[in-house]
Amino acid sequence: MPQRERKLRGHFSTPPLLVEQVLDACGYTPDKDLSGIRVLDPACGSGNFLAAASRRLLSYGKQVGLSARTLARYTHHNIWGFDPDPIACMLAELQMHATFNSCYPRSQALHRLHIHQADGLAFPWQQCKHVDLFLANPPYLAAKNNDLSGYRSTHLRGQVDSYLLFLNMALQVVRPGGWIGLVLPDPVLARSNATQERQRLLAETTIHHIWHLADVFAAYVGAVVIIAQKTPPHTHHQINWRRERWIDAVPAQAADKVSLPLQMVTTVSQDLLSQQPGAELRYLLSTIKGTIIERLQRQLHMQGNSQTPRTLACLGEYVLIRRGEELGKESALLKSSAPQPNELKWYPVLRGGIDIHPYAIPTASCWIAREQIVKPLDRYLAPKILLVKSAGRLQATLDTQGHVVLQTLYMLQLSANPTSQPETQALFSAEDELYFLMALLNSRILQDYLYALHTAYKWVQPQIEQHVLAQLPVPAQAAYTEKEQIIDRAKLLMHACSKSSSVVELKAQSYELYEEQERAICALYEIALQQRRVPDPPHDVVDEGVSLYG
Known part of the structure; x- marks a missing residue:
């Protein structure tokens, strides 16, 4: 056949x-x-x-x-x-x-x-x-x-x-x-x-x-x-x-x-x-038994059943998560050649994983006419984190150039009235907050968290579902100095990443910068876990496996 x-x-x-x-x-x-x-x-x-x-x-x-x-x-x-x-x-x-x-x-x-x-x-x-x-x-x-x-x-x-x-x-x-x-x-x-x-x-x-x-x-x-x-x-x-x-x-x-x-x-x-x-x-x-991934998941579950102050929040409490235009990357509405200077009503388009790489400044190779854009244009023109939807791992970058994006990408923008207000949020600009969240999304901790709990269970064309993305853990009480340093390193990494690679490839002198960023993010999550100690399960249960959901 x-x-x-x-x-x-x-x-x-x-x-x-x-x-x-x-x-x-x-x-x-x-x-x-x-x-x-x-x-x-x-x-x-x-x-x-x-x-x-x-x-x-x-x-x-x-x-x-x-x-x-x-x-x-x-x-x-x-x-x-x-x-x-x-x-x-x-x-x-x-x-x-x-x-x-x-x-x-x-x-x-x-x-x-x-x-x-x-x-x-x-x-x-x-x-x-x-x-x-x-x-x-x-x-x-x-x-x-x-x-x-x-x-x-x-x-x-x-x-x-x-x-x-x-x-x-x-x-x-x-x-x-x-x-x-x-x-x-x-x-x-x-x-x-x-x-x-x-x-x-x-x-x-x-x-x-x-x-x-x-x-x-x-x-x-x-x-x-x-x-x-x-x-x-x-x-x-x-x-x-x-x-x-x-x-x-x-x-x-x-x-x-x-x-x-x-x-x-x-x-x-x-x-x-x-x-x-x-x-x-x-x-x-x-x-993942005994690892920080298990502890993070268990603490998120325990916080949902408690009235005490939270040290972890969910990503969806800070950002609105939306998809781009409901078009395929081969759509006839997309123009592959750059518009002429007098063509003022065309906008650059980012298509998906082919255009988005972790930390790398996005560059468009397609354009779309203004009259073909269905969703509110303001969403695209505002600063936003872009994240690849059809992937087994998190791939995030920050777009400040007003690209239009297709439905194969998620757009993350700060909520006007976040349900969870971190102590340091008022001290940073909206764009800096996006740099901070982008750094978390590209971290090994959240990469492994998402993979072990969600995306590993589909070999071919894995998808990051919107509700899963919204439930990723975020430290809710990051100290000002540590958060500022993570934001500064994220800005440096944006310029250090290769524009031609599909993975994070850093210049030799920037490798330590990336590892320093990883250590800082890991420390943030460890502090969040220590501030509210996650009790270990009884020893006789751990040996046979304990539910991470309690």
């Missing part, structure tokens, strides 16, 4: 090596009695999961001396697949027959297979809880681009993408003690429309593995493999997680002889994930 057609249909075949790894993780191995394990793939495509499961069933049968006829009966009874595409079903049947014939070339025992042209989501599964192993790499179809209204569950709430319907099905049809092996798009980790499914998954199953993989499919999302058993988790259960780029360089016939091509292995408490506000599968929480 052409690449464009595959993307439209959400069809991406599971690599054979990944199929083998999923089966291993689910315990479906030839050294166990597989004769009574019923396998279902409700979106089987060309049958990669089904053929691999069949191959293992046949291997088990050979080891215990079962006849071809008996194994054909087990294959017919235990291996089930559905797909609405007749060509996919035909390919799946061919794979299954080829797998059986490779073991029993002269046998005609395998007459029938339970591979059906049907929409697996359309069946009344409510009374069925007999599946032992649920395997699926369902279509990646977003509800905003596809009509999924024919499925009853989509009428119960807002946007439900197709893969969430399959996750619901898995939780419905798998028997107690059975296994689930799903390959899903990575928005399932943290997107708000998947909250209900994550809550059920964390409450009803013991999750053994979360593998977050890039480059598995030629799609605009990363892949998440979830391996879970249909049994409530123990209080101290730890989930194994891996975050890697996928490398599928091993032939399918050798797949059962190799280990996972995933390097780093660590764990996170399932109870910790369950206590996240939207049950987000924030596996990186295990890496």
Whole structure:
């Protein structure tokens, strides 16, 4: 199928090596009695999961001396697949027959297979809880681009993408003690429309593995493999997680002889994930335990439940956060050549990450006519922090030249009536306050804070959501001298940064200036934490992971 057609249909075949790894993780191995394990793939495509499961069933049968006829009966009874595409079903049947014939070339025992042209989501599964192993790499179809209204569950709430319907099905049809092996798009980790499914998954199953993989499919999302058993988790259960780029360089016939091509292995408490506000599968929480990031997040939460003076505020209390013109960077309304001196009604335009780099003075290469500017011009002409929206890391600079910006950038401007008034704010100009906030946004602390808690959970085209940006922590009581020095260094760094690089590249003599800025910002946050001591959790809880939200 052409690449464009595959993307439209959400069809991406599971690599054979990944199929083998999923089966291993689910315990479906030839050294166990597989004769009574019923396998279902409700979106089987060309049958990669089904053929691999069949191959293992046949291997088990050979080891215990079962006849071809008996194994054909087990294959017919235990291996089930559905797909609405007749060509996919035909390919799946061919794979299954080829797998059986490779073991029993002269046998005609395998007459029938339970591979059906049907929409697996359309069946009344409510009374069925007999599946032992649920395997699926369902279509990646977003509800905003596809009509999924024919499925009853989509009428119960807002946007439900197709893969969430399959996750619901898995939780419905798998028997107690059975296994689930799903390959899903990575928005399932943290997107708000998947909250209900994550809550059920964390409450009803013991999750053994979360593998977050890039480059598995030629799609605009990363892949998440979830391996879970249909049994409530123990209080101290730890989930194994891996975050890697996928490398599928091993032939399918050798797949059962190799280990996972995933390097780093660590764990996170399932109870910790369950206590996240939207049950987000924030596996990186295990890496920030005891760090300043964890302490900042915990203090923000505690302050929300306290009447005592706050030492940390949220960025949204100081600034208004808006997007620019709702145009793409390739819009025909943009002019790439500089206007003539007599063309007074054209304004320079900044397009996004291509034009914005941390600390670097922005330079436009496009222009837009005044009559094409929809949003209030005053927003653009006033000094503003610009921050790249489609990025996994914070990239901020200050614009004092009145550029118009596109919707791929956030504009941050001081609130006329901030809800949180820092003690030193009246002592600095509005532009200096913006320099200060820009320095915080470009700091390693907020970079790591945002990444570990929010943007790491989407491999491809990560987005910084507006509400997430508004909740970033800001020291509320910075001393005058320290704040002044941070502002002065920010102004120097604006001139020291390279105009041609996409990262902060400083002149050699300015490197220490940047490191000095980092130390000063870190000290500000440490002071904010010390002014109101964040109590450590009980020792016996820390060992197993404590919720950063209390």
